[in-house]
Amino acid sequence: MDSVLDEHMPVRDEEGDFRSEFLHAVEAALEAEDIAEVRALTGDLHEGDLADLLELLKPEERDQLITQLGHEFNPAALSELDESVRDQLLATLPAEVVADALQQLDTDDAVYLLEDLAEEDRNAILDQLPRLDQLTLKKSLEYPEDSAGRIMRTEVISVPPFWSVGQTIDFMRESEDLPERFEEIFVVDPAFHLIGSVALNRLLRSKRHVNIEDITDHELRPIQADSDQEDVAREFERYNLSSAPVVDPDNRLIGVITADDVVEVVQEEAEEDILRLAGVAPSTGISNSVWGTTRQRFAWLLVNLVTAILASFVISMFDATIQQMVALAVLMPIVASMGGNAGTQTMTVAVRALATRDLGRVNALRVIGRETAVGLLNGLLFAVLMGLVAYVWFGRTDLGLIIAMAMVVNLVVAALAGILVPLGLNELGVDPAITSGVFVTTVTDVVGFFAFLGLAALWLL
Incomplete structure (x- = not known):
């Protein structure tokens, strides 16, 4: 089978997406079981590109690609995969194939592949590894999930302080396990x-006879192995770190975390916050099965159904008022919608500020006051705007005044709910990104309908 692509032609287009010709060529080669063509098309791909390609292929094609690439498959691609695709591949690949891939990966990447596997499947893979590798990975897997111990790399270079620069350089030249x-x-x-660290550039600029202790930097920021990965990312950001040693409770060196590990943590945490704000499980992706995705979303939708029924109950309390002035039914969704959007804006800012530790007890009152002022100002502005719209639309001054007052009340309440709900949940030890949305929406809907219809009922009386 002749390749349909020029070997010098990029596999991605100007927007960074895979070219459709390339993807179709790979699929055709896999279907034809043309191993030579498969290797010609994908053998030289960067691990990140190979991971993206695997995610685009059908499940059965992923297994075919890895099998047909054989020893040319870059195992580092497995650590770049979306969790759902990673788990699907690990469930179908033979244990010895996965074990062979693990031996070519750094500890942190190997742990990523193993951490979500069932204990039986994990042990089957670990049994294929040399004894020392088994012990290293088992130790890393003992650390809490999302901790520094899980994302650290155990492969480090350590030397005693009494060595000379020459001894250290000779050691690194002769060692095969760097x-x-x-x-x-x-x-x-x-x-x-x-004790400290020596930057590689400083080591190479020093004379061979110089003692390591004389060029050691003692200003380190070691990270405890059980520290949360979000705290680690914050430490890197605060002190502009490119790497940091990881230590156990006795201050013994057990690993190192580098900037690329932290970038992945930041991306992962940001994705989790975005998904949770929408009531979606962090593990949800476009590669998940239909049933799995349905199951994950059903519970949150059920909670939203209950809150919607509560809002409908409030409306039912004013059915007589609505019958007397049908225009109320036309306008009341506007009040609730504006409150919901305003509350979501405030809530999003608050949740993000809590996650980055920019919002806490020290400045909570100031931020609450600020958001209340913003809610009041927006409420007054939209009250004037919506009052005029209602008057022009229905020709009634009283209706314009009612919706104007309701708009002010709901936008102020939305601002308060958007900041107080995340703060309250955070104080209770509940992740505000998970549950804030449903509470804020409920408050703005209930208050919006109650304020608008309640004011209308009083006016008609």
Whole structure:
């Protein structure tokens, strides 16, 4: 089968998406079981591109691609996959194939592949590994999920302080078990307690006879292995770190976290917050099965149904008022909708500020006052605007005044709910990104309908 693509032609278009010709060529080669063509098309892909390609292929084509690539398959691509695709592949690939891939990965990437597997499947893969690799991965998997111990790389270079620069360089030249990439070496005592670090550029600029202790940087910011990964990312951002040593409770060096690990954490946490605000499970992706996605979303939709019934109950309390002035039925969704949108705006800012620790007890009152002022100002502006619209539309001054007052009340309440609900949930130890949305929406709907219809009922009396 002749390749339909020029080997020098990029596989992605100007927008960064895979070219359709490339994807169709890969699918055709897989269907024809043309191993030579498959390897010619995908063998030289970067691990990130290979992972994106796997996610675009059908489940059965993914297995075919890995099988046909054989030893040319880059196992680093597995650590770049979406969780649902990763789990599907690991469930179908033979244990020995996965074990072979793990041996070529850094510890943090290997842990990512294993952490969500059933214990039986995980042990079947670990049994295929050398004893030392087994122990290293099992130890990393013992740390809490989303902790520094899970994302650290255990492959580090450590030397004693009494070595010379020459001894250290000779050691690195002769050792066959060095990390693929590193920017610094760590200085430890005989019990592996962390003393400091030496940047690689400083090491290479120093004379061979210079003692390591003389060029050691003692200003480190070691991270505890059980620290939450969000706290780790915040530490990197606050102090502009490119890497940081990870230590156990006794200050013994056990690993290192690098900037690329933190970038993945930031992306993961941002995605989780966005999905949770929409009531979607963090593990949801476009590659999930129909049934799995339906199951994950059903519970949250059920909660929303209950809150919608509550809002409808409020409306039913004023059915007689609505019958006397049918225009109320036309206008009342506007009040609730404006309140819902205003509340969501405030809530989104508050949830993000809580996640980044920019909002806390120290400045909570000031932020609450600010958001209330914003809600009041927007309420007054939209009250004037909507009052005029109602008057022009229905020709009634009283209706314009009613919706204007209701607009002010609901936008102020929306601002308060948008800031107080996340703060309250955070104080209770509940992730505000998960449950804030449903509470804020309920408050704005109920208050919006009650204020508008209640004011109308009083006016008609």
